[in-house]
Amino acid sequence: MRVLITGARGQVGCELMRRVPQGFDVVGMGSTELDIAVADQVKAVVSDVRPQLIINAAAYTAVDKAESDAERAWAVNRDGVDNLAKAAExxxxxxxxxxxxxxxxxxxNEPYRESDATYPSGVYGASKLGGEEALxxxxxxxxxxxxxxxxxxxxNNFVKTMLRLGRERDTLSVVADQHGCPTSAASIADALWSLARQYQKSEALQWGVYHFSGDPACTWYQFAEEIFRQAPEMGMLVKVPKLKPIPTTEYPTPAKRPLWSVLGCNRLYDVFGIAQVDWRVELGLVLRELGSP
Ligand SMILES: NC(=O)c1ccc[n+]([C@@H]2O[C@H](COP(=O)([O-])OP(=O)(O)OC[C@H]3O[C@@H](n4cnc5c(N)ncnc54)[C@H](OP(=O)(O)O)[C@@H]3O)[C@@H](O)[C@H]2O)c1
Incomplete structure (x- = not known):
């Protein structure tokens, strides 16, 4: 089965490209080969590649920058998905x-279900919702x-930022009142390939919206604690910075961050048998890779 992967050089895109299962013939394109925001490019590439399935891992993901660069965020996150959706159809x-x-x-204050009302609070979230609607x-x-x-x-991600700051500073202040679920790019790629395999077998899937994230939920502060617990064990840090929990109000950012981001992932398991993965185990794998020469 021929699969076109867009955004193939992003966090998730890279993992999709590294984990192609047998029986798939994959064409992966980064933003320089295929800008999904350009409708004619999307049409031309799709008619040239003739995929039997498209996985879109491309997105404008700079959450803070999106506040002052809204036009581009909407062009990629909504119009880009609109272009891909029409080409797929x-x-x-x-x-x-x-x-x-x-x-x-x-x-x-309880895990979000797929059917819960959406209400994004910034440009990034609104443009991603626009993409969902276009699709x-x-x-x-x-x-x-x-x-x-x-x-x-x-x-770029929180783990790498913590490791860099941890080497530079003695004390790190980390937000302790935002709750969410860290998710490894590798586990997202595995979930997507599992879906692709199920589609390959039956030529059908129960279409719709699903949630997938790592388990268990934590705060950014707890995420940082786990990074600085594991990294020295792997010889990646000689000294661990002192962590200071702070409220969101002490870490102002251009885009407002949700205090509660926990996604309920039962539906994906009930329909496809895809279970959540313990992000602490995944973190260990990522640290090992980052630490290896
Ligand atoms: N990162 C997170 O914490 C997070 C959280 C929730 C959901 N997500 C979603 O997960 C998905 C994957 O995110 P990620 O973390 O892998 O993001 P990422 O590392 O920023 O990768 C996104 C990729 O999209 C590419 N891209 C940007 N504009 C494009 C365009 N117009 N046409 C084609 N490619 C374009 C980027 O390429 P260039 O670098 O060349 O521009 C980049 O390689 C996205 O849909 C994102 O919204 C991410």
Missing amino acids: ELAIPLLHISTDYVFSGKA VANCRQHLILRTSWVFGAHG
């Missing part, structure tokens, strides 16, 4: 797409996988 093939916990307001409106065979707090060995 024309070939009557499915589009697997990744979305985010930021489509929610962050004001809940639903234009491509019947769509699957939206919402995830959160992505980390991996490739690209």
